[in-house]
Amino acid sequence: MAGLYLHVPYCRQACHYCDFHFSTQLGTQEAMVESMGREVETRIPEPRMMQTWYWGGGTPSLLTSAQVKTLVDGFIRHTPLVPKGEFTLEANPEDVSDVQLRSWREIGVNRLSMGIQTFVDRRLAWMNRAHSGEQARDAVRRAQDAGLENITVDLMYGLPETSLSEWQENVGQALELGVPHLSTYALTVEDKTALHHQIKKGTTSAPKDERAREDFLWLRSALRTAGWEPYELSNASKPGMRAQHNSAYWSGEAYVGIGPGAHSYDGAAIRQWNVSHNLRYIRGWKPGASPEGLVEVEVLSLLDQKNERIMTSLRRMEGLLRSDMGPYAETLDRRWKSFLENGWMTATDSGWVLTDEGLLWMDMVAAEGFATAEDLGTFVSS
Ligand code: SF4
CATH class of the missing domain: 3.20.20.70 (Aldolase class I)
Structure with missing residues (x-):
C-alpha cells in the first residue's frame, strides 16, 4: 500500500x-x-x-x-x-x-x-x-x-x-x-x-x-x-x-506526491516529479487548463533499481540484505572487503550494516558497491 x-x-x-x-x-x-x-x-x-x-x-x-x-x-x-x-x-x-x-x-x-x-x-x-x-x-x-x-x-x-x-x-x-x-x-x-x-x-x-x-x-x-x-x-x-x-x-515502497516539486514512485521502475514552480503548477491545474509539461518522468533501469536499493538500505540500521542482491552479493563481499576490515561495516547473517563511523562515509561505500553494466548478468540470473 x-x-x-x-x-x-x-x-x-x-x-x-x-x-x-x-x-x-x-x-x-x-x-x-x-x-x-x-x-x-x-x-x-x-x-x-x-x-x-x-x-x-x-x-x-x-x-x-x-x-x-x-x-x-x-x-x-x-x-x-x-x-x-x-x-x-x-x-x-x-x-x-x-x-x-x-x-x-x-x-x-x-x-x-x-x-x-x-x-x-x-x-x-x-x-x-x-x-x-x-x-x-x-x-x-x-x-x-x-x-x-x-x-x-x-x-x-x-x-x-x-x-x-x-x-x-x-x-x-x-x-x-x-x-x-x-x-x-x-x-x-x-x-x-x-x-x-x-x-x-x-x-x-x-x-x-x-x-x-x-x-x-x-x-x-x-x-x-x-x-x-x-x-x-x-x-x-x-x-x-x-x-x-x-x-x-527507505524500503522502496510506493508513494504518491501532490503539489509543486513533489516526487512520486510506483515502488518499481517509475519515478516522477512535479514542476517546482508555484504559478506554473497553479495555472496548469486550473479548470480547463492542461497539466502537460508539469511532470517529469524517469524510468529506472534494473541497474538503477539495484543501486538505489544499495544506497537506501545502507542508511538503515537493518542494512542491506544479501537476499536483495542475489548472486551479486558475492561481488559486494569482494568490493566491500576493505570496509569490513577497517570497521566501517559489519557483516551479519542477513547482510551488511554500516557502523556509525561507516555511515559518515556512506556515499563512498555505496559507490564502491554500485553495479555497472558488466554486472547486469548477475542480477538477471538472480
Ligand atoms: S525555508 Fe521553509 S522549508 Fe526551508 S527550512 Fe526554513 S521553514 Fe523549512
Whole structure:
C-alpha cells in the first residue's frame, strides 16, 4: 500500500541554508489548495487507500484551518487513509497555537514534525529562522497538552563556531521535552542559498567536517545509551516509534506526491516529479487548463533499481540484505572487503550494516558497491 506526500510550498521567511522548493509569497495559497485538489482527483480518480499521509514542505502549518479542511476532504475521497494510519504534519514552532492544534487534531493529524533545528537563539537568528528557542519548547509542550504526543523534532548539527557541548545541550533539551523521535541533519551548504553566498563573501564561517563528525558520533552513542534506536542515518526513535511514512521510502515502497516539486514512485521502475514552480503548477491545474509539461518522468533501469536499493538500505540500521542482491552479493563481499576490515561495516547473517563511523562515509561505500553494466548478468540470473 502506498503513502501520500503533500508538498506545501510556502514559508514565512527563507532560512539561509535551505534549498527546498518554497515561496514566501503567501497570496497564492488559496489557488494552490484548489490546484492540489484537482491534481489528486485527476491522478487518482478511483479511491486508493493510503497507509500514511505526510504533509511537508515548505511549511504546512501556514495553511489556514479552512484550507487544511478542503485538502483533507479531497484526500478522503481519493486517497483515504487506512484506519489508525499515520498522518504527519510538519509545523514550525511559530505557527503552533492552541487553535491550530485543535483543528489539526480534528482533521486526524496524529503525528507532528516540528522544525526546530536548535534551541539557541543566536544560532536561530543566524539561520534566519522565524522562532526562538523558547517558542520551540512552548510549541512542543502545547502539542503534548493537546494530546499530540507523537512528535518528532528536527535538529541540525555541525554548525560553524559551535561546540560538542552546545550540541549535547540541544539534544538534551529535546529529550527532556519527552518527544519519542528525532530527525537530525548535518548542516550542508547548498548552491544558491543565502548561506552559500555569505560564505563566499567571507561574512560567515563555513561548517567544518570534524564538527559534524564528532556531533554525529556522540549522538548515535548517547541515544543508544538512553535506550533509543538510531534506526536510520538521520532518524532515531524510542522503540516502536519509528516514522512509518519515511521508513516506507527507505524500503522502496510506493508513494504518491501532490503539489509543486513533489516526487512520486510506483515502488518499481517509475519515478516522477512535479514542476517546482508555484504559478506554473497553479495555472496548469486550473479548470480547463492542461497539466502537460508539469511532470517529469524517469524510468529506472534494473541497474538503477539495484543501486538505489544499495544506497537506501545502507542508511538503515537493518542494512542491506544479501537476499536483495542475489548472486551479486558475492561481488559486494569482494568490493566491500576493505570496509569490513577497517570497521566501517559489519557483516551479519542477513547482510551488511554500516557502523556509525561507516555511515559518515556512506556515499563512498555505496559507490564502491554500485553495479555497472558488466554486472547486469548477475542480477538477471538472480
Ligand atoms: S527550512 Fe523549512 S521553514 Fe526554513 S525555508 Fe526551508 S522549508 Fe521553509
